[in-house]
Amino acid sequence: MNKGIVFLMGALGLALASPAAAEVDWQETCRIGSDTAENMMLERQSGVSMADQMEGVEGNVVGERWVIEAYNRPRYHTKEHQRRAIEEFRDWAYKDCISKIGPGGSLRED
Secondary structure (H helix, E strand, O other): OOHHHHHHHHHHHHHHHOOOHHHOOHHHHHHHHHHHHHHHHHHHHOOOOHHHHHHHOOOOHHHHHHHHHHHOOOOOOOHHHHHHHHHHHHHHHHHHHHHHHOOOOOOOOO
16 A cells, blocks of 8 residues: 555544544545545555555554445446546545534534
8 A cells, every 4th residue: 555545544543533623624634534535446446455455554443444435335447437436435535534523523522
């Protein structure tokens, strides 16, 4: 797995697990998270094994959950379907992140 993804998942995991999530710049954190998810799904669509991706996010609850979700979705063989799957997963991850640390998110203290 890409080392940048590992770093970003670590940062995202800390932000999502933080009791002070209300103080986190949720828009930037979720944007970074969705970019990371986009790369996860790109790797999934490119044939990278789930085991390799799980190894890259080992110990990161958010990363592990997102890898599992990526592999619950189909792998496509046409570029158009792959592009759509990548975009949909990216947007799903952004929504997932917002549901945790965005306005009214479950981890916010406000």
